[in-house]
Ligand SMILES: Nc1ncnc2c1ncn2[C@@H]1O[C@H](COP(=O)(O)OP(=O)(O)OP(=O)(O)O)[C@@H](O)[C@H]1O
């Protein structure tokens with residue numbers, strides 16, 4: 001008898017201002033992957049037939065060795081001695097997370113691939129071990145940790161020099177890392193995370209420009225070193241932010257200031273028309289309900305955390321994009337919840 005595996009992975013917003021490569025929030029927008037065993041299908045070198053539906057799939061490769069989800073799954077299986085899926089399977093992807101917009105699409109794809117391998121190979125990996133595999137593909141933990149465990153998550157990698165973690169990439173795209181070759185069996189426990197409190201009153205206003213910005217390009221814009229005062233600026237804010245979002249009644253100005261950043265946003269301004277004005281203009285006094293505003297992940301999406309007046313906040317941010325030169329920047333608005341559940345995988349036995 002065959003089985004069906006249904007995997008859901010949330011979108012994530014990384015950094016939340018000062019927490020570059022550290023913080024992630026999981027959001028109510030999902031990548032869904034469904035895999036059916038096809039016991040009567042002819043075995044193939046990978047045993048995978050891949051198909052996509054939905055709008056966020058154009059241009060994505062269907063070759064199982066090139067696609068990020070199945071490539072990740074094949075990598076995990078190969079580390080544990082399986083050259084391919086144990087039996088022929090049709091894998092169907094319904095992706096609601098826009099690609100290259102700073103909402104963790106690649107992190108979700110990697111997490112889905114690891115969960116898929118764990119399920120079809122009956123590998124019995126712990127959540128901690130699954131994170132190790134994710135980190136061999138996506139070398140910064142913020143998106144994958146939040147996508148895997150859900151909620152407001154802080155994470156770190158162990159020291160690369162002493163404990164064998166993959167070096168944090170600054171220029172390589174997630175796609176190029178695994179295509180370069182097999183990243184190898186991960187050392188144990190290379191990433192650690194902690195779920196933090198987040199008030200249920202807080203929702204996420206996501207303003208998504210209709211252009212892609214590859215994370216690799218946005219990371220290539222960062223400097224090789226920082227001024228001590230800028231690092232201290234971020235550390236001060238990050239320490240406050242970790243607790244400020246969890247208070248039952250959020251303090252708007254405390255959070256607003258705690259979401260400022262001098263480590264990545266200033267260097268990415270030129271990549272997102274409108275970002276300088278958006279970050280400089282709106283605050284809790286002139287925009288009631290607003291708690292804080294930042295670039296989501298590597299951008300170009302703007303993430304505003306708020307407790308009220310969500311549509312008004314969205315309209316103000318979108319108006320800035322509309323006013324940009326050469327006809328403005330087209331945007332899509334999504335009001336998202338911060339979800340406490342991370343990635344899930346459910347197995348059901350097919351009826352005979
Ligand atoms: N569902 C998916 N299936 C296959 N590949 C995907 C999928 N989602 C993302 N990818 C790959 O990841 C790339 C986007 O990754 P990238 O890191 O540039 O942006 P992002 O993850 O959306 O943003 P951020 O990391 O800033 O949150 C896509 O161009 C595609 O190659």
Ligand SMILES: N[C@@H](CCO)C(=O)O
Nearest residue numbers: 014020021215297298
């Ligand atoms: N922390 C990462 C998130 C994007 O994947 C960055 O800002 O580059």
